[in-house]
Amino acid sequence: MINDKDSQKIVDYIQNFARKQSLFVMAYGTGCGAIEIPATMTSRYDAERFGIRGAATPRQADVLLITGYLATKTLKRVIRVYEQMQEPKYVIGFGSCTINGGMYFDSYNTINALEQYIPVDVYINGCMPRPESVISGFVKLQELIQQGKADNGKKYRENLEWYRTNQKKIIKNWKMPDYNW
Amino acid sequence: MEDLGLKIFGAILTTILGFTVGMTYGGIVRKLTARVQNRYGPPFYQNFLDLLKLQVKKTNIAHGFMGHMAPVWIIIAAVTVLLFIPILNGNLWFPNMSFHGDLIFLLYMMVFGSLGMALGAGQSGNPNSAIGVSRGLSQMVGFEIPFVLSLVALMIQYETTSVQELTQIQHETGVWNAISNPFAFLAALFASLGMFRYSPFDIVGAPAELASGPVSEFGGKYLGTMMSGGAIFAFIKLTLYVHLFLGGAGNPDNTGIIATLLGLGVLLIKTFTLYMVPVFYGWINPRYRTEQAIQYFWRWPTALGIIGVIWAVYS
Ligand code: SF4
Numbered sequence: 001m002i003n004d005k006d007s008q009k010i011v012d013y014i015q016n017f018a019r020k021q022s023l024f025v026m027a028y029g030t031g032c033g034a035i036e037i038p039a040t041m042t043s044r045y046d047a048e049r050f051g052i053r054g055a056a057t058p059r060q061a062d063v064l065l066i067t068g069y070l071a072t073k074t075l076k077r078v079i080r081v082y083e084q085m086q087e088p089k090y091v092i093g094f095g096s097c098t099i100n101g102g103m104y105f106d107s108y109n110t111i112n113a114l115e116q117y118i119p120v121d122v123y124i125n126g127c128m129p130r131p132e133s134v135i136s137g138f139v140k141l142q143e144l145i146q147q148g149k150a151d152n153g154k155k156y157r158e159n160l161e162w163y164r165t166n167q168k169k170i171i172k173n174w175k176m177p178d179y180n181w
Numbered sequence: 182m183e184d185l186g187l188k189i190f191g192a193i194l195t196t197i198l199g200f201t202v203g204m205t206y207g208g209i210v211r212k213l214t215a216r217v218q219n220r221y222g223p224p225f226y227q228n229f230l231d232l233l234k235l236q237v238k239k240t241n242i243a244h245g246f247m248g249h250m251a252p253v254w255i256i257i258a259a260v261t262v263l264l265f266i267p268i269l270n271g272n273l274w275f276p277n278m279s280f281h282g283d284l285i286f287l288l289y290m291m292v293f294g295s296l297g298m299a300l301g302a303g304q305s306g307n308p309n310s311a312i313g314v315s316r317g318l319s320q321m322v323g324f325e326i327p328f329v330l331s332l333v334a335l336m337i338q339y340e341t342t343s344v345q346e347l348t349q350i351q352h353e354t355g356v357w358n359a360i361s362n363p364f365a366f367l368a369a370l371f372a373s374l375g376m377f378r379y380s381p382f383d384i385v386g387a388p389a390e391l392a393s394g395p396v397s398e399f400g401g402k403y404l405g406t407m408m409s410g411g412a413i414f415a416f417i418k419l420t421l422y423v424h425l426f427l428g429g430a431g432n433p434d435n436t437g438i439i440a441t442l443l444g445l446g447v448l449l450i451k452t453f454t455l456y457m458v459p460v461f462y463g464w465i466n467p468r469y470r471t472e473q474a475i476q477y478f479w480r481w482p483t484a485l486g487i488i489g490v491i492w493a494v495y496s
Binding site: 014015018019021022024042043046048049051053056057059060061062085086087088153 | 211215218219220221222223227230231233234237238239240241242309391392393396397398399400401404
């Protein structure tokens with residue numbers, strides 16, 4: 001009874017419903033896109049009605065928002081934050097800069113594709129994306145969570161070697177603690 | 182034997198009631214805050230969804246033994262204190278141990294949860310947690326003084342320390358303690374502002390500044406358990422206030438089902454009204470600094486508390 005398929009489906013449905021309706025967001029204000037976050041959270045667009053809420057520390061967060069270009073120095077901190085988050089964890093790449101480098105594609109100190117370093121669930125394009133598109137990105141993420149497709153923490157753990165190689169290409173002085181996440 | 186069964190049943194019922202009411206009040210406050218800020222706001226059951234989500238997180242990290250114990254400690258303290266508080270005056274369904282615990286005991290036990298939080302936060306090694314804990318304890322030193330003064334006033338006035346007797350006296354005379362000793366009530370009301378940690382006294386959590394303070398290293402199940410403990414504690418404080426100052430709820434002479442439901446309704450109305458005081462005060466205030474918060478409590482609220490004690494001695 002406990003282990004048969006249908007009851008597991010019901011449990012999954014309830015769990016995913018709770019996960020999708022309550023997203024604690026760690027807004028990592030890396031680039032200029034961060035300026036759209038306050039607009040999304042406050043009275044005009046009010047992201048809290050979707051259960052989206054700011055989290056103060058990575059331990060409490062579910063979603064990591066990378067808002068724009070990522071300098072090579074910042075990448076190290078982003079990786080630390082990502083590894084401290086507890087599973088299931090999701091990443092939203094925000095703005096063209098996280099997709100292909102955007103207008104900083106040939107800069108010497110930003111990374112071009114965020115996907116190479118941490119797994120990304122949803123990209124929101126635009127330079128910079130308006131609050132409407134941010135919210136539509138969140139809704140897309142909620143759909144993925146409900147279908148059980150957003151499980152990138154696991155993907156990161158399984159392909160850790162590959163991600164580490166990419167990360168170490170950028171971060172030359174790799175002095176990071178090991179997390180038992 | 183039957184008596185014991187009824188007691189256990191009552192205890193379980195009380196715990197469920199305290200948890201549900203505390204969480205729902207939190208959700209309603211979130212919704213109301215959103216409306217005040219001209220937002221639509223999350224549904225009132227959002228807190229339950231948050232809790233469920235936190236409980237079904239796949240990984241949970243603890244930083245050593247005390248980090249593991251802190252949430253357990255908080256929830257134990259919450260349930261213990263809850264069982265020593267009379268939910269309905271003299272009711273058969275919510276008998277609890279209310280007769281055995283007195284006000285002095287409650288005063289000690291109510292700090293127990295914060296102590297667990299402090300120890301757990303200390304072990305996480307995060308500097309934000311340490312600052313949060315020291316702020317929380319300083320603030321407690323601030324608001325406990327008017328709070329204790331107001332309780333002392335009541336104890337002197339009626340020469341008893343039992344919560345149940347205090348409620349019973351109000352029930353018999355028909356005069357609320359809030360009216361028979363208004364100064365003590367005001368002092369306690371001011372103390373409640375600090376107790377509930379809404380603005381301007383949210384110096385412990387301070388998300389923008391301290392990264393949520395003591396709980397900054399807790400995630401997943403740990404955070405969820407702490408949340409439930411906090412919700413129960415909110416209900417405890419409100420119920421205690423209602424029983425001490427606002428005439429309590431429930432009719433000891435009639436404990437039928439309808440009377441019980443009626444009593445619960447009265448309790449909910451009174452606690453909710455009381456809860457709105459710190460919340461309203463919070464909406465229109467920014468955050469104090471630690472020393473400002475302590476000074477706030479040590480001025481007018483303490484003076485009112487002392488007047489309350491004098492009033493109790495000479496009335
Ligand atoms: S996508 Fe545009 S707005 Fe966003 S960080 Fe890059 S340059 Fe700035």
